[in-house]
Amino acid sequence: MQYALLIYENEDLYRTDAGRSMDEIITAHRALAGELAQQGILLGGQGLKTADTATTVRKSDGQHALHDGPYAEAREQLGGFYLIEVSDLDAALAIAKRIPLAGDGAVEVRPMIEEG
Amino acid sequence: MITLDQTAREAGGRIVAALATAFRDLDLAEEAYAEACARAAAVWPAAPPLDPAAWLYATARRCVLDMIRKRKVRSRLTPDTPEPQASAEEIMASDARLIPDERLRLIFVCCHPAVAPEARAALTLRLVCGLTVQEIARAFLVAEPAMFQRLTRAKKKIAQAGVSFEVPGPQAWPERLAAVFSTLEVAYARAHEDAAGAGQHAGYAREMLGLTAVLAELLPDEPECLAFAATVRFAEARRPARLDAHGAMIPLSEQDPALWNRSLIHEADALLRRAARLNRPGPRQLRAALHGVWCVRRSLAEPPPWSAVLALYDLAERDDPFVRINRAVALAQVAGPAVALVEIEALDADRLADFQPFHAVRADLLARLGRRDEALAVYQRAIDLAPGPAERLWLVRRRNEVT
Known part of the structure; x- marks a missing residue:
């Protein structure tokens, strides 16, 4: 099964010193990604710039409208994702629990539509 | 045939x-x-x-x-x-x-933490116990189409999200077992609270005997699992004594122990002893022990075991309001209604506003302290919240006895 692990965090934790430092988190991500790649689990993934850099294109009644900002205004924003291939949901959940977070946050585990 | x-x-x-x-x-x-x-x-x-x-x-x-x-x-x-x-x-x-026995695997699938809590017990009852959607809907007081949809959604989630059909490894055991037990406990509590046993909730009380027997057989080294099986047996053993000739509920201390099902009690005792031998105490063993001390009673001539009950409640989780209410019932018998009422009044009344046992116990204590008007009002609240006709009849009778 292939899963996307979508990381939602309060970005303020990275702007202030409230949480773990940005460098520390990036190092932890690299270590985890390296380990997953070595095990042949990692399909891909990336960190995202903060949500205030986002532009949303919305289609409504056939018209496109742009707005400055992320799809949903929420306290926690999508900050990055891992794409993995593992045997089942339990394995995916176990990896989700290991994803480094600056403080409180959430990781949504979403099965991917697979070809074939 | x-x-x-x-x-x-x-x-x-x-x-x-x-x-x-x-x-x-x-x-x-x-x-x-x-x-x-x-x-x-x-x-x-x-x-x-x-x-x-x-x-x-x-x-x-x-x-x-x-x-x-x-x-x-x-x-x-x-x-x-x-x-x-x-x-x-x-x-x-x-x-x-x-036919391979894969029921444990199926129980773990149905009670997976990724499945919505309100769907887990329903799905287990449907697939492992074979109850119809109609029966389950009735038991959970949900309209049949809504229950059907809940089950369909849960099955879809299991299929699409890749929930494993394996029994989880030992490191995942505590979390996964907790999900299984809390699921089944909620289901059994619903089935049990209906004293008449003929009402909407009681459809699967009997099934729970079978299901817990399966679990105890499949997980012989899990003391909490054995204890849960014991609790269901103790509770079901008393079913024949829970109603009087008029269909009113009889509280535990007034039930005739001669009517209790002794063979179920023996089974429960044996399970609880096996759990104790594993030497890993836990809340479910304590709960089973509470049932156990009652079931030691052989006739109404023997005094009720209030002191033992109180001592066991002293060991239980104190922030569980249900535990504190039950403890107050025992305390009233051991130390008097005034002390018990202090305990009850210390509870968060707003949180328990719709909780029938809270009002029933409070009404009884007020009545025993001679606070007649308050007792009558609180009895009325308990009557309005009664889960079934048996409880209502009993409460109405108690209210009418207030002098």
Whole structure:
């Protein structure tokens, strides 16, 4: 099964010193990604710039409208994702629990539509 | 002759579990089993099988294979060569003992933490206990279409999210077992709170005896599992004594122990002893022990074990309001109603505003302290919240006794 692990965090934790430092988190991500790649689990993934850099294109009644900002205004924003291939949901959940977070946050585990 | 109903009750869960785990598809297992039952209903009256469970299993397996083939035809339009049909001899020679027991695996699937909590028990009762959607909907006081949708959504989640059909590894055991037990406890509490046992909730109280027996058999080294099985037995043992001739509830301390089912109590005692021998105490063992001290009582002539009950409640989780309410009942008997009322008044009344036992106990204590008007008002609140006619009758009688 292939899963996307979508990381939602309060970005303020990275702007202030409230949480773990940005460098520390990036190092932890690299270590985890390296380990997953070595095990042949990692399909891909990336960190995202903060949500205030986002532009949303919305289609409504056939018209496109742009707005400055992320799809949903929420306290926690999508900050990055891992794409993995593992045997089942339990394995995916176990990896989700290991994803480094600056403080409180959430990781949504979403099965991917697979070809074939 | 063994009827289809009886076979379904005894072997249905096992057959569905074997199919579901072999093919990793809950819908397929459910549909194939239903189809096998329909065929049995048509065929058995004229040609009763030697081994009804094995017949159902073999037929359901063939239905699964047929269904898989049809799906393939629909999706690819190029059928595989058909599976050879099982011959009559093959079915005759098959044996119910050969149906693998995969019920534990299926219970873990149904009670997976990724499944919505309100769907877990329903799904377990549907697939492992074979209750109909209608029965489950009635038991949970949900409209049938809503329950059907809840079950469908849960099955879809399990299929699409890749919930494992394996029994989890030991490191995941505590979390996964907790999900299983809390699911089953909620289900049993609902079934048990209906004293009459004839009402909407009671549909699966009996099934819980079977389900907990399966769990205790499959997890012989989990003391909390044994304790839960013991609790269900202690509680079910008292069912024959829970109502009087008028259909009113009889509280535990006034029940005639001679009416209690002794063989269930012996089973429960044995389970609880086995749990104790594993030397890993836990909240479920304590709860079972609380039932156990009551079931020691042999007749109404023996004094109720209030001191033992109070001592056990002193060991229990103090921030659980239900524990504190029950403890206050024992405390009232040991130390008097005034002390107990102080305990009750210390609880968060807003949070418990709709909790019938809170009002029933408070009303009783107020009445015993001679605070008549308050007692009458609180009894009325408890009566309005009573879960069934048996509780209502009992509360009305208690209210009418207030002088």
